[in-house]
Amino acid sequence: MAHRFPALIAAPPAAQGRLWLTGARLFDGTGGAVRDGAAVLVEDGLIRRVGDASEPCPDGARLLDVGQRTLMPGLTDAHTHAAGRLPETLRGAEQALPGTRAHFLQADLREYLRRGVTTIRVTGSQGLAPQEARQAMRYGAFRGPRLLTCGKIISATAPGGRFYGDMYREADGPDDMRRAVREQIRAGADFIKVMTTGARSNELEDPDPLQLTGSELSAVADEVHRMGFMLSAHAEGLAGCEAAIASGADTVEHGMFLHQRPDLLEAMAAGGQVLVPTLSGYYWMAGLGDAIGESGAQRAPEMPPVLVQLADHNLEQGAASMRAARDAGVKIALGSDVNHGTALEIRRMIHHGLTPAQALVAATRTAAEALALGDHIGTIEEGKLADLLIVDGDPLGEPELLGDKHRIWLVLQLGVPVAGRALEQDAAEGRPWVLSASG
Ligand SMILES: [Zn+2]
Structure with a gap:
C-alpha cells in the first residue's frame, strides 16, 4: 500500500x-x-x-x-519556510498576541495559490503552525497550496537550536535521533529533514563540517526509510553532502559546493537523488532583494557582513553546482528558500544557466518527484x-x-x-x- x-x-x-x-x-x-x-x-x-x-x-x-x-x-516549491511573518510594531504599540502569526501564515498561503503555486514543501517552520494551517484548509476555512511539512528539523544540539526558536528538534546519539524522527511522524510530518551541517544563516554555526556522527545519521536514515518516508538533508559543506548522499537522502538541500566533487554528483544521478539549489536564499542573505544577477544590484543586507560575504560566495558556488548537476544528469527541483520566491527562483535558475524548459520542469515535474508525489501532481x-x-x-x-x-x-x-x-x-x-x- x-x-x-x-x-x-x-x-x-x-x-x-x-x-x-x-x-x-x-x-x-x-x-x-x-x-x-x-x-x-x-x-x-x-x-x-x-x-x-x-x-x-x-x-x-x-x-x-x-x-x-x-x-x-500548478507550480511546486520544494523548499519554503512559510511561517507567517509578523510586521515590526512601533515602540509603544501593542505587541503581537500569541495567535496573530497564524493569520499571517494564512495570508501567505493564500498568496502562494494566487501566484500559481499549488504545492509547497515546508522545510522548517515554527512548532505545529503548518499542521494547524493544513487542518484549517482541509475543513474549508480558506484555500491555500497543498502543504507538506517536515514537522521540526532534526539537528544535533547546535547554535541553530537557540537561533531558530521552535523550528528545531535537537537530538544527540542514535537513539535520540531515532526518537526525534518518530516524534515528527507522530506530529503529522510528510517527510523528515535533518541538518547534516550547520546553517549559513547564523554566525555561530560552521556550515563546513559534518555535524552528526555516522551512527546518528544512519539511525535517522534507517528510521525514515523503514517507515516509508523521504529524507531531506540540509547539506552545505562537502562532508555533509557526502554523508547525506551515502546515507540515501532523497533530496539534498543547498549542496552549493557539489561542483567540486563530480563523484558525488555522479552518485546522486545514479541514485536518483534530487538537488534543491535554493539560489534565492543566497540572494536574500546577500541583501540583493529581487535582483537577478549580482551586477548593478542595489544591496540592503540584513545580516552581519561575514554572512553577507559568505552568501555572495555561496551564490557563485551554488550556481556552478546547479549547472554541474544538470550536466551530470542529477535531478533538480525548484526550492526558493524564501517567501513567495517561486517565480523569481525560476528566473534566477535561468539566469544562472538552466534553459527555461529545464527551470519549469524543476518547478513542476521534478519538484513533484522530489516530494514523492510524482504519481499525483507535476x-x-x-x-x-x-x-x-x-x-x-x-x-x-x-x-x-x-x-x-x-x-x-x-x-x-x-x-x-x-x-x-x-x-x-x-x-x-x-x-x-x-x-x-x-x-
Ligand atoms: Zn531553508
Whole structure:
C-alpha cells in the first residue's frame, strides 16, 4: 500500500463533475514542446484525458475556453519556510498576541495559490503552525497550496537550536535521533529533514563540517526509510553532502559546493537523488532583494557582513553546482528558500544557466518527484490531480510572466477554480471577470 501522506489526506474537497478546458496552449511539465490547440478533460478533480481543441465538448461537461492562454501544471516549491511573518510594531504599540502569526501564515498561503503555486514543501517552520494551517484548509476555512511539512528539523544540539526558536528538534546519539524522527511522524510530518551541517544563516554555526556522527545519521536514515518516508538533508559543506548522499537522502538541500566533487554528483544521478539549489536564499542573505544577477544590484543586507560575504560566495558556488548537476544528469527541483520566491527562483535558475524548459520542469515535474508525489501532481497527464495553472502568454518564451499576478489568469485546485485574475472583480472596468461556463 502506498505511503499515506498527511498532505494528501488533508486535501480539500475536489470539484464534482466534468470540466472541458479548451483552446489552450499546453505546457504539460514533461519537458516536451508547448502544443497549441489542446484541451483537457477534468473529471471529479482528476485529469481524465488530454485531448484536442478541435474535439466537441464531451457529454455533460462544462466548457471553459481559455482563449489560447497557456495551461500548465500548478507550480511546486520544494523548499519554503512559510511561517507567517509578523510586521515590526512601533515602540509603544501593542505587541503581537500569541495567535496573530497564524493569520499571517494564512495570508501567505493564500498568496502562494494566487501566484500559481499549488504545492509547497515546508522545510522548517515554527512548532505545529503548518499542521494547524493544513487542518484549517482541509475543513474549508480558506484555500491555500497543498502543504507538506517536515514537522521540526532534526539537528544535533547546535547554535541553530537557540537561533531558530521552535523550528528545531535537537537530538544527540542514535537513539535520540531515532526518537526525534518518530516524534515528527507522530506530529503529522510528510517527510523528515535533518541538518547534516550547520546553517549559513547564523554566525555561530560552521556550515563546513559534518555535524552528526555516522551512527546518528544512519539511525535517522534507517528510521525514515523503514517507515516509508523521504529524507531531506540540509547539506552545505562537502562532508555533509557526502554523508547525506551515502546515507540515501532523497533530496539534498543547498549542496552549493557539489561542483567540486563530480563523484558525488555522479552518485546522486545514479541514485536518483534530487538537488534543491535554493539560489534565492543566497540572494536574500546577500541583501540583493529581487535582483537577478549580482551586477548593478542595489544591496540592503540584513545580516552581519561575514554572512553577507559568505552568501555572495555561496551564490557563485551554488550556481556552478546547479549547472554541474544538470550536466551530470542529477535531478533538480525548484526550492526558493524564501517567501513567495517561486517565480523569481525560476528566473534566477535561468539566469544562472538552466534553459527555461529545464527551470519549469524543476518547478513542476521534478519538484513533484522530489516530494514523492510524482504519481499525483507535476505534469498534465491522465490520472493526475487537476492542480492547474492558466497564464497569459508563453512561460517558456517569457518566464517573467509567472511573477506578474495580472497574468496569472486562473488557478485550479483539484479542478476547483480557486484563484487568479479571472475570479477577481476588475473595478476599473466596472465588471466582474466571470468564468462563463457555457455548455
Ligand atoms: Zn531553508
